[in-house]
Amino acid sequence: MKKVLALICFFLLSVVQASATEVNVWGERYDLGVINTFYNSLIGHDSSIISGQLDTNNLSGVKLLWAVQPANAYTSAEIASMTTFLGNGGRIAFMGEHGGYAPNEDSYISAAIAALGGHISINLDYPDGGYHDATVGNGQILSHELTTGVNTYNYACFASLNISGPAQALMVGTNHNQIMMAYENIGPGSIFLITDQNVWDNISSVSFDNNRMFENLLLGNTGAPPVNNPVPEPSTLLLLGGGLLGLGFTRKRFAKK
Numbered sequence: 001m002k003k004v005l006a007l008i009c010f011f012l013l014s015v016v017q018a019s020a021t022e023v024n025v026w027g028e029r030y031d032l033g034v035i036n037t038f039y040n041s042l043i044g045h046d047s048s049i050i051s052g053q054l055d056t057n058n059l060s061g062v063k064l065l066w067a068v069q070p071a072n073a074y075t076s077a078e079i080a081s082m083t084t085f086l087g088n089g090g091r092i093a094f095m096g097e098h099g100g101y102a103p104n105e106d107s108y109i110s111a112a113i114a115a116l117g118g119h120i121s122i123n124l125d126y127p128d129g130g131y132h133d134a135t136v137g138n139g140q141i142l143s144h145e146l147t148t149g150v151n152t153y154n155y156a157c158f159a160s161l162n163i164s165g166p167a168q169a170l171m172v173g174t175n176h177n178q179i180m181m182a183y184e185n186i187g188p189g190s191i192f193l194i195t196d197q198n199v200w201d202n203i204s205s206v207s208f209d210n211n212r213m214f215e216n217l218l219l220g221n222t223g224a225p226p227v228n229n230p231v232p233e234p235s236t237l238l239l240l241g242g243g244l245l246g247l248g249f250t251r252k253r254f255a256k257k
Contacts, residue, residue, distance in 0.1 A: 001186060021061060023047035023218060026054060027068025031097070035066050035214075042177065042215060053083040059090065064218045067112075068095045069105040069179050069197075074112045081113050082116055086189025089227040096195040099159045106159055106195065113191060119165040120182050120193050128173045128180075131156045131198070133208070140172050146183065146220040147171070147213065152206040154200035185224040192217055237247030 021119065023039040025032045025047060039047035051059045055077040065085060070227045074082075082092060094113065096106040103124045110121040134140035134153040141147050147170055160178035164168060167184040183192045202208055 012135050021046050021048045022063045023066070024050045024057070024059065024062045024064075024065045025068065026050045026069040027066065027095070029069035029097075029102060029150040030197050032066075032068060034203070035068070038200075038203055038211065038214065039064075039218070042072070042218075045105075045218070054078040055100070057081075059085050062090060064091045064093060065144055066093045066095065067109075069097060069102055070108045070112075071105070074115075079112060080116045080220045082112070086116065086186050086191070087227075089188040089224070091190045091192065091217065093192040093194065093198060094161060096122055096193070097197055098126035098157045098195065100126045109193070113193070116191065118184050118191055119163060119167040120184055120191070121162045122158045122195055123162060123225070125160055125178075127178050128155070129157045132174060134171050134180075138174075139176060140174065142170055142172065144168070144170055146216050146222065148216065148220065149212045150209040150216070152208050153210055153213060154199065154202050155196050155217070156201075157196060159195035161193060161195065183222065185222055188224050190222040190224050215245055 022045050023036075025039075026037045026049070036047045036049050039045055053075065053077075054067075059081070062085070065082075067082075088091065092137060094109045096109050097103060098198065099106060099122070106122040111118050132155055134150050135156060136143075141150055141153060153171060158173065158180040160180065161169075161182050163179060163182050163184075164185075167182055169179040169182050171181040172178060173180050180196065181192070181194050183190055199210055204212055204215075
């Protein structure tokens with residue numbers, strides 16, 4: 001009986017540890033600690049910074065991957081890893097910058113999205129210089145489940161986006177003709193594209209809802225279809241473990257009788 005209980009406890013602990021990290025932050029040309037700290041501050045969620053080649057990292061249990069301003073073009077192995085991640089229902093948030101600051105990084109991101117089968121690309125321009133507030137009232141924040149609770153979004157000088165097919169805009173610039181944030185479902189997974197790192201500058205300010213926007217990227221409903229043959233959720237596995245534990249106690253009770 002002790003061996004059974006020990007195995008069950010090991011099983012439950014392994015499940016909890018494997019599912020602990022929901023967000024991975026990966027990239028080069030930005031302080032990844034800012035993003036990582038934010039997601040770790042959300043109650044019930046956990047984030048880790050990863051390094052090296054993406055394909056050498058274990059993304060099991062990760063729901064949201066931040067791919068930030070790559071110093072080099074993504075390798076075919078990294079694209080394959082992203083493809084698998086999306087196929088398992090994962091979400092990738094790409095973050096570039098305005099075209100005058102990070103043109104190479106933006107080109108690498110556009111190429112990666114195309115390789116993944118996406119329909120979003122980055123223009124190497126830089127509209128809306130200086131800080132601005134996109135709001136629901138001024139029409140810059142578009143109505144979508146992913147922008148729920150986001151009434152004011154602070155940003156500064158982005159690179160505009162091109163979208164086609166199933167890709168959808170989430171926010172636009174001051175002239176309403178230039179898209180500054182978009183997303184697209186690719187199979188059961190989703191990609192997001194943001195081209196302004198200044199959106200993290202006032203992440204702790206109660207005057208803006210940038211924190212809600214980034215929480216929505218993790219938890220919001222994207223409308224993506226379910227994963228085929230999904231891996232059981234941690235809660236399901238915990239229930240299974242509890243059932244095994246109960247069976248163990250029942251067996252012990254009948255053995256005594």
